[in-house]
Amino acid sequence: MVHAIRIHEHGGPEVLRWEEVEVGEPGPGQVRLRQTAVGLNYIDTYHRSGVYKLPSFPAVIGMEGAGVIEAVGPGVTTLKVGERVAYAANPMGAYAEARLMPEDRLVPLPEWIDDRQAAGMMLQGMTAQFLLRSCYVVQPGDTILVQAAAGGVGLLLCQWAKHLGATVIGTVSTDEKAELAKAHGCDHPIVYTRENFVARVKDITNGQGVPVVYDGVGRTTFMDGLDCLRPRGLMVLFGAASGPVPPLDLQVLAAKGSLYVTRPTLFVYTAKHEDLMASAADLFGAVRAGGVEILVRQTYPLREAAEAHRALESRQTTGSTVLLP
Ligand code: NDP
Structure with a gap:
C-alpha cells in the first residue's frame, strides 16, 4: 500500500483526501514508478472541481510526475529498474507516492535535470513547446x-x-x-x-x-x-x-x-510517442541552452495538496509548484 491524494466527489480543495491505495504489479507494457516529485497544474483543479467531469470515483488526480522505476511489467523493453523518468500524460493519477504508468508515456531524464525541476517542467514546458513551436510558429x-x-x-x-x-x-x-x-x-x-x-x-x-x-x-x-x-x-x-x-x-x-x-491541448500534440519524445527533447534543449530557466517557486508536501490548490486558485503562486510525496 502507498499513500495518495484521492477524491470521492467533485468540489473545493477540501475534497482532496490523503488515503492508502493499492498500486499492484505492473501489467504488460507498464512500469511501477516510485515518485519523488509531482507537478501541480491548473488542470488538476478542473479535475477536482468538476470543470472536467471524471467518469468514476474514488480517483487519484494529477497529470505530471518524476521518479525512479522500481518494477517493469512483461514486454517492457526500453526502460529498466532504477532508471529516472518523468511524464506529463494520461492516465491521471500522479498525486501518489508510487503508481503504474505505460512505458510509452515516460521520458528518460538526463542526469543534469533533477526530479523537482522535472516535475515542475514537463507539463508546462511541453505546453510552452507546442504553443510556441507548433500551434503558431514564433519568428x-x-x-x-x-x-x-x-x-x-x-x-x-x-x-x-x-x-x-x-x-x-x-x-x-x-x-x-x-x-x-x-x-x-x-x-x-x-x-x-x-x-x-x-x-x-x-x-x-x-x-x-x-x-x-x-x-x-x-x-x-x-x-x-x-x-x-x-x-x-x-x-x-x-x-x-x-x-x-x-x-x-x-x-x-x-x-x-x-x-x-x-x-489546443498538450495531450493531442504529444499523443504519438515520437511527438512526445521530440517535444521533451526540444524542451530539454532549450533549458540546456540557457534559454529557459525552470522556476520551481513553491513546494508543498503531497499530503498538503489542498493548500497548494488554494494558493494556485487564489493567484498566489508564480512559476511552477511541486508536491513532494
Ligand atoms: P498558472 O500558474 O498560470 O496559474 C493561473 C494564473 O491565471 C494565475 O496565477 C493568475 O495570474 C491567472 N488568473 C487570471 N484570472 C484568474 C482567476 N480568476 N483565478 C485564478 N487565476 C487567474 O497555471 P498553469 O501554468 O498551471 O496553467 C495556466 C493555464 O494553462 C491554465 O488555464 C491551464 O489550464 C492551461 N494549460 C493548458 C494546457 C493545454 O494543453 N491546453 C496545458 C497546461 C496548462 P495573474 O494573477 O497574473 O492574473
Missing part, C-alpha cells in the same frame, strides 16, 4: 501577447519566446508579478487589474496589434484579447483559469479582422 521579430505571464506556463512562454527572438508583451495581476515576468523575458508587462491591456498592446505595437495571443486565462480576457490581434491573427485559447469562455458568435471573427481561433 524572430514577432511581438506576441502572453496572458498570465508570471504563471507556470506564462513564465516559460515569456522566456522561450524571448530566446526565439520575439518581443513579449505579458499581462499580470500585481506589480510583483510584473517584476518577475520582466526578469524572465517579458519586455512589456501590463498589470491588467488596473491597466487596459488592449490599449497598451495597441500602443506598444504602434496600432498594428500582435500576430498571436496566448490565453490560458479564458473568460475574463478572451474577448479583449481578440482586439489585440492584427488582421488574420491567431487567438490560442489554451486554458480557463478565470472560467470557461462562453459560446462565440463566429461572425465576430470576420468583424475583428478575419481572425483565427484554436483551442
Whole structure:
C-alpha cells in the first residue's frame, strides 16, 4: 500500500483526501514508478472541481510526475529498474507516492535535470513547446501577447519566446508579478487589474496589434484579447483559469479582422510517442541552452495538496509548484 491524494466527489480543495491505495504489479507494457516529485497544474483543479467531469470515483488526480522505476511489467523493453523518468500524460493519477504508468508515456531524464525541476517542467514546458513551436510558429521579430505571464506556463512562454527572438508583451495581476515576468523575458508587462491591456498592446505595437495571443486565462480576457490581434491573427485559447469562455458568435471573427481561433491541448500534440519524445527533447534543449530557466517557486508536501490548490486558485503562486510525496 502507498499513500495518495484521492477524491470521492467533485468540489473545493477540501475534497482532496490523503488515503492508502493499492498500486499492484505492473501489467504488460507498464512500469511501477516510485515518485519523488509531482507537478501541480491548473488542470488538476478542473479535475477536482468538476470543470472536467471524471467518469468514476474514488480517483487519484494529477497529470505530471518524476521518479525512479522500481518494477517493469512483461514486454517492457526500453526502460529498466532504477532508471529516472518523468511524464506529463494520461492516465491521471500522479498525486501518489508510487503508481503504474505505460512505458510509452515516460521520458528518460538526463542526469543534469533533477526530479523537482522535472516535475515542475514537463507539463508546462511541453505546453510552452507546442504553443510556441507548433500551434503558431514564433519568428524572430514577432511581438506576441502572453496572458498570465508570471504563471507556470506564462513564465516559460515569456522566456522561450524571448530566446526565439520575439518581443513579449505579458499581462499580470500585481506589480510583483510584473517584476518577475520582466526578469524572465517579458519586455512589456501590463498589470491588467488596473491597466487596459488592449490599449497598451495597441500602443506598444504602434496600432498594428500582435500576430498571436496566448490565453490560458479564458473568460475574463478572451474577448479583449481578440482586439489585440492584427488582421488574420491567431487567438490560442489554451486554458480557463478565470472560467470557461462562453459560446462565440463566429461572425465576430470576420468583424475583428478575419481572425483565427484554436483551442489546443498538450495531450493531442504529444499523443504519438515520437511527438512526445521530440517535444521533451526540444524542451530539454532549450533549458540546456540557457534559454529557459525552470522556476520551481513553491513546494508543498503531497499530503498538503489542498493548500497548494488554494494558493494556485487564489493567484498566489508564480512559476511552477511541486508536491513532494
Ligand atoms: P498558472 O500558474 O498560470 O496559474 C493561473 C494564473 O491565471 C494565475 O496565477 C493568475 O495570474 C491567472 N488568473 C487570471 N484570472 C484568474 C482567476 N480568476 N483565478 C485564478 N487565476 C487567474 O497555471 P498553469 O501554468 O498551471 O496553467 C495556466 C493555464 O494553462 C491554465 O488555464 C491551464 O489550464 C492551461 N494549460 C493548458 C494546457 C493545454 O494543453 N491546453 C496545458 C497546461 C496548462 P495573474 O494573477 O497574473 O492574473
